[in-house]
Amino acid sequence: MKIGFIGLGLIGGSIVKAIRQYYPDYEIVAFDKSKETLALATQESMIDVAATTIDDNFYHCNYIFLCAPVSYNTAYLKQLTCYLHDDCILTDVGSVKTSIHKEVEALGIESYFIGGHPMAGSEKSGYINSKAMLIENAYYVLTPTKKVSQQKIEKYTRFVQSLRALPIVLDYNDHDYVTGTISHLPHIIAASLVNFVRDTDTKDELMKNLAAGGFKDITRIASSSPTMWQHICLKNKDNISQILSEYIQTLEQAKNLIDTEDEQGIYDLFDASKNYRNSIPESSAGPIKKLFAVYCDIIDEAGGIAAIATILASNNLNIKNIGIVHNREFEEGVLRIEFYDESSSKKAAEVLQKFRYIVYER
Numbered sequence: 031m032k033i034g035f036i037g038l039g040l041i042g043g044s045i046v047k048a049i050r051q052y053y054p055d056y057e058i059v060a061f062d063k064s065k066e067t068l069a070l071a072t073q074e075s076m077i078d079v080a081a082t083t084i085d086d087n088f089y090h091c092n093y094i095f096l097c098a099p100v101s102y103n104t105a106y107l108k109q110l111t112c113y114l115h116d117d118c119i120l121t122d123v124g125s126v127k128t129s130i131h132k133e134v135e136a137l138g139i140e141s142y143f144i145g146g147h148p149m150a151g152s153e154k155s156g157y158i159n160s161k162a163m164l165i166e167n168a169y170y171v172l173t174p175t176k177k178v179s180q181q182k183i184e185k186y187t188r189f190v191q192s193l194r195a196l197p198i199v200l201d202y203n204d205h206d207y208v209t210g211t212i213s214h215l216p217h218i219i220a221a222s223l224v225n226f227v228r229d230t231d232t233k234d235e236l237m238k239n240l241a242a243g244g245f246k247d248i249t250r251i252a253s254s255s256p257t258m259w260q261h262i263c264l265k266n267k268d269n270i271s272q273i274l275s276e277y278i279q280t281l282e283q284a285k286n287l288i289d290t291e292d293e294q295g296i297y298d299l300f301d302a303s304k305n306y307r308n309s310i311p312e313s314s315a316g317p318i319k320k321l322f323a324v325y326c327d328i329i330d331e332a333g334g335i336a337a338i339a340t341i342l343a344s345n346n347l348n349i350k351n352i353g354i355v356h357n358r359e360f361e362e363g364v365l366r367i368e369f370y371d372e373s374s375s376k377k378a379a380e381v382l383q384k385f386r387y388i389v390y391e392r
Contacts, residue, residue, distance in 0.1 A: 034091040034113075035060040035077075036084065036106050038067050041123045041148060042097025043160030046076050048193045051162045059087045067157045088113040093189070095146075096122035096130075100261040104133045114142045119186055121146040125209055125258075126265040127173045127202035134175060144186050145173035145202055147209070148195060155255040163371070170195035171209075173202040210269035215277060217259055218270070220252040322350075322375035324367045325390040326382055335365065338382065342367075345381050347374050 033049060035042050038060050049056055059079035062068050068080035081087045084106065088094065094110060096103040103122050107130070114120060120142045122130055127145045134143045150168035170190045174183050183199070190197040200208070227245075231237040263270060287295040328334045335352065342349060351368040369375045379389045 031092045032057040032059070032090055034058075034088045034094040035062075036094070036096050036103070036110075037098035038062040038064075038071055038077075038157045038160075039097060040151065040155050040157070040160050040164070042095060043067075043071070043076075043157035044150075044162065044164035045095060045097070045123070045148070045193070046071065047160060047162035048165060050076050052192060052194075059091070061088075062157075064157075071157060084109045090115070091118055093186075094118065094120050096120070096124070099258055100124040100126050100129065100265045102261075104130050107133050107137055107139070111137060111139055114139060118142055119144055119182055121186070123148055124265075125213060125262050127205045129265045131173065131175065131202045140175035140177035142178070143175050144178055144183060145171075145175075145205075146186075146190075147171040147173070147205065149209075149213070150195075151254070154253070155258070166194040168195055170197045171205055172197055172199045173205050174199065206266050207269050207273075210266055210273050214262055214266060214270050215273050217251050217254060218263070218274070219277075220249045221259075224249050224252045322369045322372050324369070324375055324379050324382070326365050326367070327388040328365050338365065338367070338387070341381060341385055342378055345377065347378050347381070 031053065033056055035046060035058065038046065042060075042062075046058060046060065049058065057079075058077045059081055060068065060071060060077045061081040061084050062071075065082070068077070068082070071077045072080050079087050088110065091113065094113065096106055096110075098106060103124055110120065120134075120139065121144050123146055124130060125147060127147065131143075131145060134140055148165045148168055148170045150165045172183070172186060172190070187197045187199070223245075227237050227241070284299060286292075287299060326338070328338065339349065339352065348370060349367060350370050351366075353366055354364060367378065369378060382389050
Protein backbone atom coordinates (compact mmCIF):
# COMPACT_ATOMS: atom_id res chain seq x y z
CA MET A 31 0.00 0.00 0.00
CA LYS A 32 1.12 3.52 -0.80
CA ILE A 33 -0.35 6.56 0.93
CA GLY A 34 0.16 10.22 0.11
CA PHE A 35 -0.18 13.22 2.41
CA ILE A 36 -0.57 16.87 1.53
CA GLY A 37 0.29 18.66 4.75
CA LEU A 38 1.90 17.30 7.92
CA GLY A 39 0.38 19.41 10.66
CA LEU A 40 -1.19 18.18 13.88
CA ILE A 41 -3.84 16.00 12.21
CA GLY A 42 -1.85 14.92 9.16
CA GLY A 43 1.16 14.09 11.30
CA SER A 44 -0.96 12.14 13.78
CA ILE A 45 -2.57 10.04 11.03
CA VAL A 46 0.86 9.36 9.54
CA LYS A 47 2.11 8.18 12.94
CA ALA A 48 -0.96 6.01 13.45
CA ILE A 49 -0.46 4.39 10.04
CA ARG A 50 3.22 3.83 10.76
CA GLN A 51 2.32 2.24 14.09
CA TYR A 52 -0.24 -0.21 12.71
CA TYR A 53 1.13 -0.63 9.17
CA PRO A 54 4.92 -0.26 9.40
CA ASP A 55 5.47 -1.58 5.87
CA TYR A 56 3.23 0.92 4.07
CA GLU A 57 4.98 3.41 1.83
CA ILE A 58 4.22 7.01 2.83
CA VAL A 59 4.98 10.02 0.66
CA ALA A 60 4.32 13.52 2.00
CA PHE A 61 4.38 17.11 0.83
CA ASP A 62 4.54 20.04 3.22
CA LYS A 63 5.51 23.67 2.74
CA SER A 64 7.82 23.41 5.73
CA LYS A 65 11.14 21.79 4.88
CA GLU A 66 11.86 21.49 8.61
CA THR A 67 8.68 19.44 9.09
CA LEU A 68 9.58 17.12 6.21
CA ALA A 69 13.10 16.72 7.57
CA LEU A 70 11.81 15.84 11.05
CA ALA A 71 9.25 13.35 9.71
CA THR A 72 11.97 11.72 7.60
CA GLN A 73 14.39 11.64 10.53
CA GLU A 74 11.73 9.93 12.66
CA SER A 75 11.13 7.39 9.85
CA MET A 76 7.48 8.41 9.66
CA ILE A 77 7.62 9.06 5.91
CA ASP A 78 9.55 7.37 3.12
CA VAL A 79 9.52 10.20 0.59
CA ALA A 80 9.63 13.93 1.36
CA ALA A 81 8.20 15.82 -1.63
CA THR A 82 8.99 19.52 -1.91
CA THR A 83 6.21 19.90 -4.51
CA ILE A 84 3.14 17.90 -5.51
CA ASP A 85 4.83 15.79 -8.15
CA ASP A 86 5.05 12.28 -9.64
CA ASN A 87 5.84 10.84 -6.22
CA PHE A 88 2.06 10.77 -5.77
CA TYR A 89 1.46 8.32 -8.61
CA HIS A 90 -0.02 4.92 -7.62
CA CYS A 91 -1.25 6.01 -4.16
CA ASN A 92 -4.07 3.93 -2.67
CA TYR A 93 -5.03 6.87 -0.44
CA ILE A 94 -4.27 10.57 -0.74
CA PHE A 95 -4.97 12.66 2.39
CA LEU A 96 -5.45 16.42 2.13
CA CYS A 97 -4.33 17.71 5.53
CA ALA A 98 -3.64 21.38 4.84
CA PRO A 99 -5.90 24.23 6.08
CA VAL A 100 -9.40 24.08 4.57
CA SER A 101 -8.90 26.73 1.89
CA TYR A 102 -5.62 25.21 0.74
CA ASN A 103 -7.12 21.72 0.49
CA THR A 104 -9.62 22.97 -2.06
CA ALA A 105 -6.85 24.64 -4.08
CA TYR A 106 -4.69 21.49 -4.07
CA LEU A 107 -7.45 19.37 -5.64
CA LYS A 108 -6.65 20.47 -9.20
CA GLN A 109 -3.00 19.48 -8.78
CA LEU A 110 -3.99 15.97 -7.70
CA THR A 111 -6.47 15.02 -10.43
CA CYS A 112 -3.77 13.52 -12.66
CA TYR A 113 -2.70 11.12 -9.89
CA LEU A 114 -6.15 9.62 -9.29
CA HIS A 115 -6.94 6.08 -10.48
CA ASP A 116 -9.62 3.44 -9.95
CA ASP A 117 -8.02 2.02 -6.79
CA CYS A 118 -7.34 5.42 -5.22
CA ILE A 119 -9.40 7.08 -2.50
CA LEU A 120 -8.98 10.85 -2.17
CA THR A 121 -9.91 12.29 1.22
CA ASP A 122 -9.36 15.28 3.46
CA VAL A 123 -9.41 15.98 7.20
CA GLY A 124 -11.02 19.42 7.18
CA SER A 125 -13.55 20.64 9.73
CA VAL A 126 -15.70 22.09 6.91
CA LYS A 127 -16.95 19.85 4.11
CA THR A 128 -19.28 21.84 1.82
CA SER A 129 -16.62 23.87 0.01
CA ILE A 130 -14.40 20.91 -0.86
CA HIS A 131 -17.38 18.78 -1.94
CA LYS A 132 -18.50 21.56 -4.29
CA GLU A 133 -15.01 21.77 -5.80
CA VAL A 134 -14.85 17.97 -6.16
CA GLU A 135 -18.15 18.10 -8.08
CA ALA A 136 -16.88 20.94 -10.30
CA LEU A 137 -13.74 18.94 -11.17
CA GLY A 138 -15.71 15.77 -11.89
CA ILE A 139 -13.73 13.60 -9.45
CA GLU A 140 -16.64 12.53 -7.22
CA SER A 141 -16.01 8.81 -7.79
CA TYR A 142 -12.69 9.11 -5.94
CA PHE A 143 -13.61 11.38 -3.03
CA ILE A 144 -14.71 10.54 0.51
CA GLY A 145 -14.53 13.53 2.82
CA GLY A 146 -13.10 12.89 6.28
CA HIS A 147 -13.05 14.72 9.59
CA PRO A 148 -11.31 13.13 12.57
CA MET A 149 -12.98 14.83 15.52
CA ALA A 150 -9.81 15.06 17.51
CA GLY A 151 -7.36 17.81 18.11
CA SER A 152 -5.54 19.98 20.56
CA GLU A 153 -5.03 23.63 21.38
CA LYS A 154 -1.50 22.99 20.11
CA SER A 155 -0.70 22.76 16.42
CA GLY A 156 1.96 21.50 14.04
CA TYR A 157 3.70 18.21 13.36
CA ILE A 158 5.82 18.63 16.49
CA ASN A 159 2.66 18.10 18.59
CA SER A 160 1.25 15.19 16.59
CA LYS A 161 0.94 11.71 18.07
CA ALA A 162 -0.36 8.33 16.94
CA MET A 163 -2.97 8.10 19.69
CA LEU A 164 -4.61 11.44 18.83
CA ILE A 165 -7.40 9.84 16.75
CA GLU A 166 -7.73 6.73 18.91
CA ASN A 167 -11.34 6.32 20.14
CA ALA A 168 -12.28 9.62 18.49
CA TYR A 169 -15.22 9.93 16.12
CA TYR A 170 -14.06 10.07 12.49
CA VAL A 171 -16.80 11.48 10.24
CA LEU A 172 -16.88 10.25 6.63
CA THR A 173 -18.77 12.28 4.01
CA PRO A 174 -18.81 10.25 0.78
CA THR A 175 -20.03 11.78 -2.47
CA LYS A 176 -23.09 10.32 -4.17
CA LYS A 177 -20.94 8.88 -6.96
CA VAL A 178 -18.29 7.08 -4.92
CA SER A 179 -18.78 3.31 -4.79
CA GLN A 180 -20.06 1.48 -1.73
CA GLN A 181 -16.97 -0.71 -1.99
CA LYS A 182 -14.72 2.31 -1.47
CA ILE A 183 -16.82 3.55 1.44
CA GLU A 184 -16.57 0.16 3.15
CA LYS A 185 -12.84 -0.03 2.44
CA TYR A 186 -12.17 3.40 3.93
CA THR A 187 -14.41 2.65 6.92
CA ARG A 188 -12.39 -0.48 7.69
CA PHE A 189 -9.15 1.47 7.33
CA VAL A 190 -10.32 4.14 9.80
CA GLN A 191 -11.36 1.41 12.24
CA SER A 192 -7.96 -0.22 11.93
CA LEU A 193 -6.39 3.05 13.13
CA ARG A 194 -8.57 2.70 16.27
CA ALA A 195 -10.87 5.60 15.35
CA LEU A 196 -14.70 5.43 15.30
CA PRO A 197 -16.09 6.06 11.77
CA ILE A 198 -19.49 7.70 11.25
CA VAL A 199 -20.99 8.36 7.80
CA LEU A 200 -22.81 11.70 7.36
CA ASP A 201 -24.09 13.90 4.57
CA TYR A 202 -21.64 16.77 4.20
CA ASN A 203 -24.37 19.41 4.73
CA ASP A 204 -25.40 17.78 8.01
CA HIS A 205 -21.77 17.58 9.03
CA ASP A 206 -21.18 21.31 8.59
CA TYR A 207 -24.24 22.28 10.63
CA VAL A 208 -23.47 19.82 13.43
CA THR A 209 -19.78 20.75 13.72
CA GLY A 210 -20.69 24.41 13.39
CA THR A 211 -22.64 24.04 16.63
CA ILE A 212 -20.47 21.69 18.70
CA SER A 213 -17.02 22.70 17.44
CA HIS A 214 -16.90 26.00 15.59
CA LEU A 215 -19.23 27.90 17.97
CA PRO A 216 -17.29 26.88 21.12
CA HIS A 217 -14.04 28.12 19.56
CA ILE A 218 -15.62 31.47 18.71
CA ILE A 219 -17.08 31.74 22.23
CA ALA A 220 -13.72 30.89 23.80
CA ALA A 221 -11.83 33.41 21.68
CA SER A 222 -14.41 36.12 22.28
CA LEU A 223 -14.46 35.48 26.04
CA VAL A 224 -10.67 35.67 26.29
CA ASN A 225 -10.66 38.94 24.34
CA PHE A 226 -13.49 40.28 26.52
CA VAL A 227 -11.45 39.62 29.68
CA ARG A 228 -8.38 41.19 28.08
CA ASP A 229 -10.32 44.33 27.08
CA THR A 230 -12.16 44.76 30.40
CA ASP A 231 -9.41 43.74 32.82
CA THR A 232 -8.15 46.10 35.51
CA LYS A 233 -4.91 48.01 35.01
CA ASP A 234 -3.04 45.58 37.25
CA GLU A 235 -4.60 42.60 35.37
CA LEU A 236 -6.50 41.14 38.31
CA MET A 237 -8.78 39.12 36.04
CA LYS A 238 -5.84 37.56 34.24
CA ASN A 239 -4.00 36.69 37.44
CA LEU A 240 -7.05 35.43 39.33
CA ALA A 241 -8.56 33.42 36.46
CA ALA A 242 -9.93 30.21 37.99
CA GLY A 243 -9.84 26.68 36.64
CA GLY A 244 -13.33 27.00 35.19
CA PHE A 245 -12.31 29.98 33.05
CA LYS A 246 -9.16 28.24 31.87
CA ASP A 247 -11.05 25.05 31.02
CA ILE A 248 -13.66 26.69 28.81
CA THR A 249 -11.14 28.99 27.11
CA ARG A 250 -8.34 26.46 26.59
CA ILE A 251 -9.25 26.02 22.92
CA ALA A 252 -8.70 29.74 22.34
CA SER A 253 -5.02 28.78 22.03
CA SER A 254 -5.72 26.89 18.79
CA SER A 255 -4.23 27.89 15.42
CA PRO A 256 -5.60 31.32 14.33
CA THR A 257 -5.00 30.46 10.66
CA MET A 258 -6.99 27.24 10.85
CA TRP A 259 -9.95 28.91 12.55
CA GLN A 260 -9.85 31.86 10.18
CA HIS A 261 -10.27 29.41 7.28
CA ILE A 262 -13.01 27.43 9.05
CA CYS A 263 -15.08 30.54 9.84
CA LEU A 264 -14.88 31.79 6.28
CA LYS A 265 -15.67 28.41 4.70
CA ASN A 266 -18.60 27.62 7.00
CA LYS A 267 -19.81 31.20 7.35
CA ASP A 268 -23.50 30.61 6.51
CA ASN A 269 -23.94 27.90 9.13
CA ILE A 270 -21.87 29.73 11.72
CA SER A 271 -23.75 33.00 11.18
CA GLN A 272 -27.11 31.26 11.66
CA ILE A 273 -25.86 29.38 14.74
CA LEU A 274 -24.42 32.57 16.27
CA SER A 275 -27.74 34.37 15.79
CA GLU A 276 -29.57 31.57 17.61
CA TYR A 277 -26.96 31.47 20.37
CA ILE A 278 -27.12 35.25 20.86
CA GLN A 279 -30.87 34.83 21.44
CA THR A 280 -30.16 32.31 24.23
CA LEU A 281 -27.79 34.84 25.84
CA GLU A 282 -30.51 37.50 25.63
CA GLN A 283 -32.90 35.07 27.31
CA ALA A 284 -30.36 34.42 30.10
CA LYS A 285 -29.89 38.18 30.53
CA ASN A 286 -33.65 38.62 30.77
CA LEU A 287 -33.91 35.95 33.48
CA ILE A 288 -31.33 37.82 35.55
CA ASP A 289 -32.82 41.27 34.85
CA THR A 290 -36.27 40.12 35.97
CA GLU A 291 -34.89 38.15 38.94
CA ASP A 292 -36.65 35.03 37.68
CA GLU A 293 -35.48 32.61 40.39
CA GLN A 294 -37.08 29.50 38.88
CA GLY A 295 -35.93 30.38 35.38
CA ILE A 296 -32.34 30.87 36.52
CA TYR A 297 -32.42 27.58 38.42
CA ASP A 298 -33.87 25.75 35.39
CA LEU A 299 -31.15 27.22 33.15
CA PHE A 300 -28.38 25.67 35.22
CA ASP A 301 -30.28 22.50 36.11
CA ALA A 302 -31.12 21.66 32.49
CA SER A 303 -27.58 22.32 31.31
CA LYS A 304 -26.11 20.26 34.15
CA ASN A 305 -28.33 17.27 33.35
CA TYR A 306 -27.66 17.41 29.61
CA ARG A 307 -23.90 17.92 30.08
CA ASN A 308 -23.76 14.93 32.43
CA SER A 309 -25.52 12.78 29.80
CA ILE A 310 -22.76 13.35 27.22
CA PRO A 311 -20.61 10.17 26.99
CA GLU A 312 -16.94 10.46 27.85
CA SER A 313 -15.85 7.62 25.51
CA SER A 314 -14.92 10.21 22.91
CA ALA A 315 -14.39 13.82 23.79
CA GLY A 316 -14.96 14.95 20.23
CA PRO A 317 -13.04 17.99 18.99
CA ILE A 318 -12.54 19.28 22.53
CA LYS A 319 -10.37 16.63 24.06
CA LYS A 320 -10.97 15.53 27.61
CA LEU A 321 -8.31 16.36 30.17
CA PHE A 322 -7.12 13.52 32.38
CA ALA A 323 -6.11 15.15 35.63
CA VAL A 324 -5.56 14.12 39.23
CA TYR A 325 -5.56 16.61 42.09
CA CYS A 326 -3.95 15.94 45.43
CA ASP A 327 -3.12 17.77 48.64
CA ILE A 328 0.55 18.24 49.51
CA ILE A 329 2.32 20.03 52.31
CA ASP A 330 4.28 23.12 51.31
CA GLU A 331 7.78 21.82 51.86
CA ALA A 332 10.95 21.36 49.83
CA GLY A 333 10.87 18.26 47.65
CA GLY A 334 7.09 17.73 47.88
CA ILE A 335 6.46 17.79 44.14
CA ALA A 336 9.70 15.90 43.42
CA ALA A 337 8.56 13.08 45.72
CA ILE A 338 5.30 12.68 43.83
CA ALA A 339 7.05 12.83 40.45
CA THR A 340 9.46 10.12 41.59
CA ILE A 341 6.61 7.88 42.77
CA LEU A 342 4.79 8.23 39.45
CA ALA A 343 7.96 7.72 37.39
CA SER A 344 8.83 4.54 39.31
CA ASN A 345 5.40 3.21 38.28
CA ASN A 346 6.05 4.00 34.59
CA LEU A 347 3.54 6.86 34.51
CA ASN A 348 4.30 9.75 32.14
CA ILE A 349 3.24 13.18 33.37
CA LYS A 350 1.87 15.59 30.76
CA ASN A 351 1.83 18.62 33.05
CA ILE A 352 2.15 19.35 36.77
CA GLY A 353 1.71 22.47 38.86
CA ILE A 354 0.29 24.19 41.92
CA VAL A 355 -3.34 25.38 41.70
CA HIS A 356 -3.36 28.90 43.16
CA ASN A 357 -7.03 29.72 42.57
CA ARG A 358 -9.11 26.82 43.95
CA GLU A 359 -12.52 28.44 43.72
CA PHE A 360 -13.86 25.48 41.72
CA GLU A 361 -10.98 23.05 42.26
CA GLU A 362 -10.14 20.53 44.93
CA GLY A 363 -6.52 19.79 45.75
CA VAL A 364 -3.37 21.85 45.80
CA LEU A 365 -1.42 20.02 43.10
CA ARG A 366 -2.77 19.36 39.61
CA ILE A 367 -1.20 16.49 37.60
CA GLU A 368 -2.25 15.92 33.98
CA PHE A 369 -1.79 12.67 32.06
CA TYR A 370 -2.08 11.65 28.42
CA ASP A 371 -4.83 9.04 28.88
CA GLU A 372 -7.50 7.88 31.28
CA SER A 373 -5.77 4.64 32.29
CA SER A 374 -2.66 6.55 33.42
CA SER A 375 -4.80 8.98 35.40
CA LYS A 376 -6.64 6.18 37.22
CA LYS A 377 -3.44 4.27 37.95
CA ALA A 378 -1.79 7.44 39.29
CA ALA A 379 -4.69 8.02 41.68
CA GLU A 380 -4.40 4.46 42.99
CA VAL A 381 -0.63 4.69 43.41
CA LEU A 382 -0.74 8.03 45.23
CA GLN A 383 -3.49 6.82 47.54
CA LYS A 384 -1.30 3.87 48.52
CA PHE A 385 1.29 6.42 49.65
CA ARG A 386 -1.45 8.08 51.74
CA TYR A 387 -1.90 11.17 49.59
CA ILE A 388 -5.40 12.66 49.53
CA VAL A 389 -6.44 12.43 45.86
CA TYR A 390 -9.30 14.02 43.91
CA GLU A 391 -10.07 12.67 40.43
CA ARG A 392 -11.76 14.60 37.63
